[in-house]
Amino acid sequence: MKYLCLIYDDESAMKNMTREQGQAIMADYMAFTEGIKKSGHYKSGEALKPTHTASTVRVRQGKISTTDGPFAETKEQLGGFYLIEAKDLNDAIQVASRIPGAKTGSIEVRPVEVF
Amino acid sequence: MRERIGAIYRSDSRRVLATLIRLLGDFDLAEEALHDAFAAALDAWPADGVPENPRAWLVSTGRFKAIDRLRRGARFDAARAGLAEQLDAEVTPAFEIEDEGLEDDRLRLIFTCCHPALSADARIALTLREVCGLETEQIAHAFLTSAPTLAQRIVRAKGKIREARIPYQVPSLADLPGRLDAVLHVVYLVFNEGYSASGGDSLTRPDLSAEAIRLGRLLTELLPEPEAIGLLALMLLHDARRASRTSPDGEIILLDAQDRALWNREQIDEGLMLIERALSMRRFGPYALQAAIAAVHAEARDSAGTDWRQIAGLYDVLLRADPSPVVELNRAAAIAMRDGPEAGLALIDAILARGELADYLFAHAARGDMCRRLGRTAEAIAAYERARALTNQAPERRFFERRLAELRSGNPSSQT
Numbered sequence: 001m002k003y004l005c006l007i008y009d010d011e012s013a014m015k016n017m018t019r020e021q022g023q024a025i026m027a028d029y030m031a032f033t034e035g036i037k038k039s040g041h042y043k044s045g046e047a048l049k050p051t052h053t054a055s056t057v058r059v060r061q062g063k064i065s066t067t068d069g070p071f072a073e074t075k076e077q078l079g080g081f082y083l084i085e086a087k088d089l090n091d092a093i094q095v096a097s098r099i100p101g102a103k104t105g106s107i108e109v110r111p112v113e114v115f
Numbered sequence: 116m117r118e119r120i121g122a123i124y125r126s127d128s129r130r131v132l133a134t135l136i137r138l139l140g141d142f143d144l145a146e147e148a149l150h151d152a153f154a155a156a157l158d159a160w161p162a163d164g165v166p167e168n169p170r171a172w173l174v175s176t177g178r179f180k181a182i183d184r185l186r187r188g189a190r191f192d193a194a195r196a197g198l199a200e201q202l203d204a205e206v207t208p209a210f211e212i213e214d215e216g217l218e219d220d221r222l223r224l225i226f227t228c229c230h231p232a233l234s235a236d237a238r239i240a241l242t243l244r245e246v247c248g249l250e251t252e253q254i255a256h257a258f259l260t261s262a263p264t265l266a267q268r269i270v271r272a273k274g275k276i277r278e279a280r281i282p283y284q285v286p287s288l289a290d291l292p293g294r295l296d297a298v299l300h301v302v303y304l305v306f307n308e309g310y311s312a313s314g315g316d317s318l319t320r321p322d323l324s325a326e327a328i329r330l331g332r333l334l335t336e337l338l339p340e341p342e343a344i345g346l347l348a349l350m351l352l353h354d355a356r357r358a359s360r361t362s363p364d365g366e367i368i369l370l371d372a373q374d375r376a377l378w379n380r381e382q383i384d385e386g387l388m389l390i391e392r393a394l395s396m397r398r399f400g401p402y403a404l405q406a407a408i409a410a411v412h413a414e415a416r417d418s419a420g421t422d423w424r425q426i427a428g429l430y431d432v433l434l435r436a437d438p439s440p441v442v443e444l445n446r447a448a449a450i451a452m453r454d455g456p457e458a459g460l461a462l463i464d465a466i467l468a469r470g471e472l473a474d475y476l477f478a479h480a481a482r483g484d485m486c487r488r489l490g491r492t493a494e495a496i497a498a499y500e501r502a503r504a505l506t507n508q509a510p511e512r513r514f515f516e517r518r519l520a521e522l523r524s525g526n527p528s529s530q531t
Contacts, residue, residue, distance in 0.1 A: 001280050088282035089232055090290075111279045 002043065002112035003084050003092040008076040009105030011050050028100040036084065041095050045082035076105050083112070116161045123169050124153055129248050131173045133220035136227075137283055138174070139181050139202065142245070142273045147184060152177035178202070221246075222285045222337050225330075229298040230281050237272035238301050244269055246333075247326050257323050259314050295338070299346050299402060302330045306350050314507035318361050324354050335389075341396040345403025348389035352409035355382035367514040371418035383413045401437035404429060423453040440471045448481055460485040476505035480515070487522065496522050 014022070029047075036042040054070040070077065082099065086092035089109070096107040128149060135145035152173045166172040182199050189196030228241040239258075243249045255265040275281065286294040309323030331347035359373035390410050393403040408429045415421035430446035443466050451459020463482050472478040483498035496519060503515035 088280045089230075090282050090284075090286070093232070109279075 001086060001088065001092075001114075003086050003089075003096075004110045004112055005082045005084060005092070005096045005099060006078055006108040006110065007080045007082075007099060007101040007105065008074075008108065009079050009101045010075065011077045011079060013104070014079070015050070025100060032098060032100055033082075035098070036082070036095060041084045041086060041091075043083040043085055045080065047080040048078060050079075051077045079105075116165075117157070119165060120153065120156055120160060123156075123165075123173075127170050127173070128153070129224075129246060130221055131170055131177065132245065133224040134174050135177050135181070137220050137223060138178050140283070141277065144181050144184075145177075148177035148181035149173075151180035151184070155180065219285065221333065223283050225298055225334070225337075226285055226294060227276065227281060227283050229294075229301045230276070231294070231297050232279065232281060233272050233275060234268075235304075237268050238297070239304055240265055240268050241272045242301050242330070243305065243326065246330065249326065253322075257308065257320055295340060295342065298334065299342060302327050302334070302346060302350075303402070305330070306353075310353055312508055316509050317365060318367055318508065318510045319357060321357065324350070324357070328354060341393045341399045342402045344389050344393040344396075345399055345406045348386045348393060349402055349406035349409055351382045351386035351389070352406060352413050355379040355386065355413065361510065365510055366517075367510050370412070375417065378413070386410065386413065401433060404433040404436060408433070418452075421452070423449060427453050440466055440469070441475070441477075444472060444475075444478055444481060451485060456485040456488040460489065474505060476502045476511075479505065483515075483518065487518070492522050492525075 014025075017025075033042065033045060051070045054068075056067045056069065056071050058065050058067075079101065082095075084092065084095050086095060089111070092109050092111075096102060096109050099107050101107065131152065132145055132149045135148050136142055139145045139148060155176050156169075156173065160166075182202050185195045185199035185202070189199060225242065225246055228245055229238045233241065240254055243254045243257075244251065251266050251269065252262045255262040258265070305323055306327035309320045309325070309327060312318065312320050328347070328350050331343070331350055334343045335347050355378050356370075356373060358379070359375065359377040360368055362368055386406065387410055390403065390406045393399050394407065408426055411422050411426050411429070427446065427449040430442065430449050434442050434446055444463065447459050447462035447466065450462060460482065463478065463485060466472055467478055467482065479498045479502040483495045483502060486492075486495035486498060499515050499518050499522070503512055503519070506512050506515070
C-alpha cells in the first residue's frame with residue numbers, strides 16, 4: 001500500500017541555519033533516501049521551495065482566482081514529501097519516524113486512495 | 116440449551132470475534148459472522164449436542180457464513196466476490212483455530228483497538244465495544260455521550276483501521292513498551308471513570324471499574340509485563356475500598372473516615388500479591404509505584420496508623436519516574452500527613468502558582484483542606500468554592516457544600 005509522508009517543519013528555522021547546519025541536514029536526507037531505496041520503500045520524494053513562493057488557486061463560478069501564499073498559514077509549513085510503499089500503517093510509521101524532519105517538525109502520513 | 120449457548124456467548128464470543136477478525140480481515144464482516152455463527156449454533160446444537168470444541172466450531176462456522184454472505188452480496192459488488200473466492204481458497208490449518216492462536220488473537224484485537232493512530236476517545240470506545248463486548252448504548256451512558264455520537268466514533272475508527280491499514284498484530288518487541296503503555300492507558304482511563312465519575316449522580320460506576328479489572332486480568336494473563344501487573348494491582352486495591360467510599364445515601368466519605376471493615380480483603384490480598392510480583396520483576400514503572408502506595412494504605416489499620424513516611428518516599432520515586440503536577444499534588448498531600456498541613460500548603464501553593472492545575476478541582480479541594488486544618492477559614496472557604504464550581508458530579512458538589520456550611524457556621528467537623 002502506498003503512503004504519502006508530508007514533511008511539515010518551521011521553515012524560518014531552516015532559513016536561519018548556518019551553512020554547515022544546512023549541509024548536515026542535506027546529508028541526513030541523502031542517507032535516509034538511500035536507506036529507503038535499499039529497503040524497497042521508496043517510490044518518490046521531493047523537497048519544496050519555501051512557502052513565500054507558493055500560490056493558491058481556486059475556481060469559483062468559472063473564474064480563476066489566484067492568491068499569494070500557501071493554502072493555510074500554520075506554524076509549520078509543508079516543506080517536502082516522500083511517497084512510499086509500505087506493508088501497513090505500522091511499517092509506514094516506522095519509515096516516517098526516520099525522516100530527518102520528524103525530529104524537529106511533524107510528518108503527516110496519509111494512505112493513498114486506490115480506485 | 117439456550118442457557119448453555121448464552122453462557123458460551125458470554126465467555127467466548129470475544130475470543131471468537133478476535134479470531135474471525137484475523138481470518139476475515141474486517142471488523143464488520145467478523146461481527147456479522149459472529150452473529151451468524153451463534154444463530155447457527157442455536158439451530159444445530161439442540162439436536163446435535165454441543166460440539167467438543169465449541170469455539171473452533173463457532174470460528175469455522177462463522178468463516179463459512181462470511182464467505183456465504185460475500186457470495187450473496189457478490190451480484191452487486193465484484194470486489195466482494197473476489198474476496199469470497201480468496202477466503203475460500205485459503206486453507207485454514209487446524210492449529211490456527213486452536214487455543215494458543217486464540218489467545219494471540221485477543222492480544223491482536225487489544226493492540227489494534229488501542230493503536231496510537233486512533234484518537235484517544237475512539238480507543239476507549241472501540242476497546243469497550245470489541246474487546247469487552249459492551250453495547251454502544253452502555254458505553255455512551257457510561258461516558259455521558261449520546262449513542263449516535265459514540266456509534267459514529269466507532270465507525271470512524273473502524274474506517275481508519277481499514278483504510279489506513281492498521282495491521283492486526285501484536286507489536287514487535289522493539290515497539291512493545293510504547294504500545295503497551297497506550298493499552299494500559301486505555302484500561303486506566305476506563306477504570307478512572309468507574310472509580311470517580313466525571314459527571315452524573317453517583318461517585319462511582321462499578322460496571323466500568325469491573326470492565327477495566329477484567330481487561331487488566333486479561334492483559335496480565337496474556338502479557339505478564341510488570342506494568343500490566345502493576346496496573347491490575349492498582350485497580351484491585353482502589354476498587355477494594357468501593358463499599359466504604361460512599362454512605363448508604365450516596366454521600367462521599369474520605370479515606371480517613373472510611374469504615375475499613377468494609378474493604379474487600381480478598382481483593383486487597385490479591386493486589387498485594389500482584390504488587391510484590393511486579394516489584395520483584397524490577398522493570399516496574401508508574402503503575403506499579405502507584406499500586407505500592409495504594410498497598411501501604413490498604414495495610415494500615417487507620418489513617419493515624421498509616422506509614423506516611425513510606426508513602427511520601429514512594430511519591431518521591433513516582434515523581435522521578437513520571438513527573439506531573441498531579442503526582443506533585445498527591446505528594447504534597449502525603450507530606451502534609453507526614454509533616455503537618457503547613458508543609459503541604461506551601462507545596463500546593465507553589466504548584467498552583469505555576470498555573471498548570473488552576474482548573475483542577477482536587478488542587479483547590481486539597482488547598483481548602485489544608486487551610487481548614489490550619490484554621491485559615493476565609494481561605495478555606497475560597498478554595499472550596501472554587502472546587503465546587505469546577506465539579507460536574509452531584510456527590511462531589513454536595514461534599515464541598517457540606518464543608519462550606521461547616522466552615523461558615525464555625526463548626527468544622529471532627530474529621531482531620
